[in-house]
Amino acid sequence: MRDGRRIGVIIPALNEENAIGLVIGDIPAWVDEIVVADNGSGDATVFEASKAGARVVSELERGYGAACQRGLQALEAADVVVFVDGDYSDDPRQMSLLVDPILSGTADLVIGSRVMGRVERGALLPQQRFGNWLACRLMRYFFGASYSDLGPFRAIRAGALENLAMQDRAFGWTVEMQVKAARTGIATMEVPVSYRRRIGVSKISGTVCGTILAGLTILRVIFKFRHANCRAAA
Ligand SMILES: Nc1nc2c(ncn2[C@@H]2O[C@H](COP(=O)(O)OP(=O)(O)O)[C@@H](O)[C@H]2O)c(=O)[nH]1
Numbered sequence: 001m002r003d004g005r006r007i008g009v010i011i012p013a014l015n016e017e018n019a020i021g022l023v024i025g026d027i028p029a030w031v032d033e034i035v036v037a038d039n040g041s042g043d044a045t046v047f048e049a050s051k052a053g054a055r056v057v058s059e060l061e062r063g064y065g066a067a068c069q070r071g072l073q074a075l076e077a078a079d080v081v082v083f084v085d086g087d088y089s090d091d092p093r094q095m096s097l098l099v100d101p102i103l104s105g106t107a108d109l110v111i112g113s114r115v116m117g118r119v120e121r122g123a124l125l126p127q128q129r130f131g132n133w134l135a136c137r138l139m140r141y142f143f144g145a146s147y148s149d150l151g152p153f154r155a156i157r158a159g160a161l162e163n164l165a166m167q168d169r170a171f172g173w174t175v176e177m178q179v180k181a182a183r184t185g186i187a188t189m190e191v192p193v194s195y196r197r198r199i200g201v202s203k204i205s206g207t208v209c210g211t212i213l214a215g216l217t218i219l220r221v222i223f224k225f226r227h228a229n230c231r232a233a234a
């Protein structure tokens with residue numbers, strides 16, 4: 001509990017056996033529930049996550065969004081939901097920076113911006129920086145939203161998240177949340193967070209295929225909602 005509210009954390013994870021225990025270990029004691037959404041890891045991720053004290057649920061359909069959705073279904077009762085990756089790039093000890101603006105009523109969605117924070121050398125690859133920059137420019141142009149990053153470390157009021165009716169099953173998850181937040185006008189802010197080089201092997205930005213697929217998915221989501229905007233205006 002923090003400030004009388006229940007805080008739930010969701011960690012989507014795929015083959016993060018060396019990192020997942022560290023992530024869970026650094027989550028503040030005031031968090032009520034930690035759910036690791038395993039996406040069919042072939043290593044000891046499930047064992048390590050359980051050992052570190054998280055509840056583990058499995059999602060057989062591959063995809064970041066699919067895992068996040070599964071994690072959400074598994075949360076028992078949270079007033080605020082926090083998402084954090086399982087590779088130890090984000091620093092879970094900074095979680096209060098994301099949660100507190102929601103508890104004080106300042107924001108409904110708080111994005112941890114790596115671009116505004118301290119990034120360890122090599123932690124954000126050039127293609128990631130470019131992809132983030134482009135996506136944020138497009139979101140500003142189409143939806144008037146001022147974001148600097150699509151950072152995965154973020155917190156949202158549970159009721160607001162429900163209203164967003166999230167759909168994306170893959171890497172469009174983060175951008176979909178931001179686009180929908182901008183379109184529905186929920187109070188959104190960014191706070192600087194630090195970002196380290198991940199432990200283990202990247203499945204997305206570190207591979208050519210992963211980068212192209214994630215980039216296309218992100219653009220598809222932005223243009224899908226832009227199209228919806230045009231239809232509404234017609
Ligand atoms: N559930 C799920 N998680 C994934 C998948 N691919 C990657 N992840 C997790 O999503 C997070 C981000 O992936 P990562 O490989 O670090 O991507 P990068 O940060 O862009 O290099 C990590 O916690 C991964 O374990 C997937 O298909 N399903």
Ligand SMILES: [Mg+2]
Binds near residue numbers: 087089198202
């Ligand atoms: Mg990562």
